Amino acid sequence: MSTSPLERSLEQRLGLRERKKLKTRRSIQEHALRLFQEQGYEATTVEQIAEAAEVSPSTFFRYFPTKEDTVLTDEYDPLILEALRGQPAELSPTEALRNVLRELIGEMLAADRQRILDRSRLMLAVPALRARQWEQTRETQDRIVEALAERLGRPAGDFELRAFGAALIAVWETTLLAWVENGGEDDILALLDHGLDYLAAGCPL
Amino acid sequence: MSTSPLERSLEQRLGLRERKKLKTRRSIQEHALRLFQEQGYEATTVEQIAEAAEVSPSTFFRYFPTKEDTVLTDEYDPLILEALRGQPAELSPTEALRNVLRELIGEMLAADRQRILDRSRLMLAVPALRARQWEQTRETQDRIVEALAERLGRPAGDFELRAFGAALIAVWETTLLAWVENGGEDDILALLDHGLDYLAAGCPL
DNA sequence: CGCGATTCTGAGAGTTACTGTCATTTCAGT
DNA sequence: ACTGAAATGACAGTAACTCTCAGAATCGCG
16 A cells, blocks of 8 residues: 555655755754864865765765855845845835845844854855855845846846945945844844945935 | 165166066966966966966965966055045045045056956956955955044944945945946946945935 | 075975766665 | 666866975175
8 A cells, every 4th residue: 555645745755865865965064064163164174074974075065066065055045035026016125125134134033043143153254155155145136136126117237226236235244244243142133224224324424 | 886776776676586576476467367368267277377477386376375366466455545544634434435436446447447347357257256356345345444433533343334334335346347347338437426426315216 | 706695496295175987875666 | 676766985187275395596795
């Protein structure tokens, strides 16, 4: 008697193969992050990580294209776009984005505060990671600008729109940086609001 | 009869050793950039560059700590600070920075337009270079913020000041990017003014 | 000019992140 | 159980660096 698809989706859901893959992936990532904390990022070799996770170096690279990717699996950026498209059309871009950021950051912190703080610290401390992170953020910025262009019916390359996106991301990065530097003790949402208000006021100095 | 220090400072100024070093450095850099243009950045190995410049790979690394540095020797960023400190104290930071950027970009373009365009294109096209460039720009941003803090008598870590610096740099990067994408045909100063005005107006959308 | 001290250079060996190939093992569906 | 597909590990190779060391070029001084 074979199990029905329904039962299986409840009990195991994924085949043994898939479960093993997920487990291996998590194992590699956890050992990597642990070793980075213990010995530093550069001082930790892929070989060590592979050994700790009990896989061969070849397998490591099948799961993570680069050593950096063990830190930089960024699940949040795609969510921003989704949330942005979900915002009511009558809101101005500024308001919509403020909502989106508030929502996501709220959830994010509630779920993972300490892990986010640790990872952010690592990313800010290691040049290679910082660089990759910025690259990723830039892509998100571009996609936000595209989404806004669509929303406003402006051309995709619109200069003001791009400047807006860049300035917004800059404020967000400043906020995150300030928060991390202060050990995660500030109220990051208040800080962000402050930054956005300041930006909307034309950055008076 | 020995030459006086004065004469030497006009005629050779530097010893043979120093002159050779400068020559070697320039040679390596020129061959590197040429090869990058011809075959692409990643496809060009340090060994090839060294061979073209008629030095050993060891020597290459004595002159440039990394392959990236052959492209990224950035002589402009330090000038910004100097120019900023030279601005009259009664100008607002915004005005002062606008002046500084206008001055420097004007000079820069007058001297080297095509080379700047080529190098910028390369830097924007190659991820590794983009990343390093951003890192460098960030450092400049930090120093600008420090200089402004001093100028205004605010604490160095002032959040608004940092947000200002970040937004300003973001607008500048957007400007440069738009200019390069359009083949350097726009009036970059007009574009920059537009961006700065837009920022000062609070990025209305 | 000559000579010792300093600096520059090239050769070579080693490390590490990554890529590609291929045989072996492990799982999935029948 | 059996077969095709996917995952794995061993291995070889590349390229960017790093370190060391011996020899050559340059400099400063008498």
